[in-house]
Amino acid sequence: MHYRMAAPRCSVCLHPRKPEIDAALMAGAALIPTGQAFGVSKSALARHRTGCLAPKVAAAARMVAPASASRAEVERAKAIASGAVQxxxxxxxxxxxxxxxxxxxxxxxxxxxxxxxxxxxxxxxxxxxxxxxxxxxxxxxxxxIYAEAAPPAAPAFSIVFKLSEAGERQPAHLIHVAQRPVGSVVDATLGDVQESEAGEDAADAERADGCALPVPGFEFALASTREG
CATH class of the missing domain: 1.10.287 (Helix Hairpins)
Incomplete structure (x- = not known):
């Protein structure tokens, strides 16, 4: 018949001042001064720290870790919401x-x-x-935080074409452009001007008497009407 001997109890765990000993070991106190202060041997303190205290500390850390991570997320969310952190x-x-x-x-x-x-x-x-x-x-x-910033308003422009020919001043033509690319408006307008000049050149050629034709004058001005 075999008998199993019970594992010896930790002498430090049975010590009446165990909470004070645990606090000293948790604070990193050296074994010899701590043993002298509480009347416990160095080897007993080492066994208690390794076999009894360390597993309890690890278990407590595992329990606290999720709460600490959650608190860190909440604190960062508060900082982002307040604008302190991007x-x-x-x-x-x-x-x-x-x-x-x-x-x-x-x-x-x-x-x-x-x-x-x-x-x-x-x-x-x-x-x-x-x-x-x-x-x-x-x-x-x-x-x-999820709201997207509104896109900036597109600037409005006014393009003024002034056509003059042989001493005759034509009225200024004002074209208002809003929310349209400036390049497309300039290209379209210049196309119209070229077609008009081509028609005028053909008519002038028929009336030409051999003398030199006057060169039309052309002035271009672009003014931004964006406010602010």
Whole structure:
């Protein structure tokens, strides 16, 4: 018949001042001075730190890590919403998840407000309403990050063509152009001028008596009418 011997209990875990010893070890205190201060051997402190304290610290860190990561996301979202930090492309995915969580939180707050109102609890209703208002404001700020800036208004131009020929001054022709590329308007207008000049040249050629023809004068002015 085989008997299994029970594992020896940690002497430091049974020590009446164990919380103080753990605090000292967590603070990085050396083993020899700590053992002398609490009447415990160096080897016992080393075994306690490795076999008892370290696993508990690791387990606590694993439990706290998700909450710390979530808090970091929330703090960054607040900084982005306030304009203190410029959002990165990856932040938009994080903000989408935070918006979903915030929406669920607002639903719970609305339910709590309805309950407080039904139970005639004005103090609780005021507290819940304040949190609800802050949540709505935070959601509005976060959603505003996705809003695209309105495109700038296209400038408007006025193009003035002045045609003169052989001492005869023609009236100025004013063409108003709005929301159209300037190049297309200039090309179209010059095409019309060329066709008109070609017709006039043909008529003048018929009336020509052999003398030199006068060269038409051409003046061009472009003025921007954009306000501001």
């Amino acid at each position: 959002p990165l492309p990856d932040d938009l995915l994080t903000l989408t998840g935070l918006l979903g969580r915030l929406a669920r939180s607002l639903e719970r707050l609305e339910a709590a407000a309805d309950t407080s109102l039904a139970e005639n609890a004005p103090t609780a209703l005021a507290a819940v309403s304040a949190q609800l208002h802050r949540g709505i404001e935070a959601a509005a700020k976060m959603q505003g």
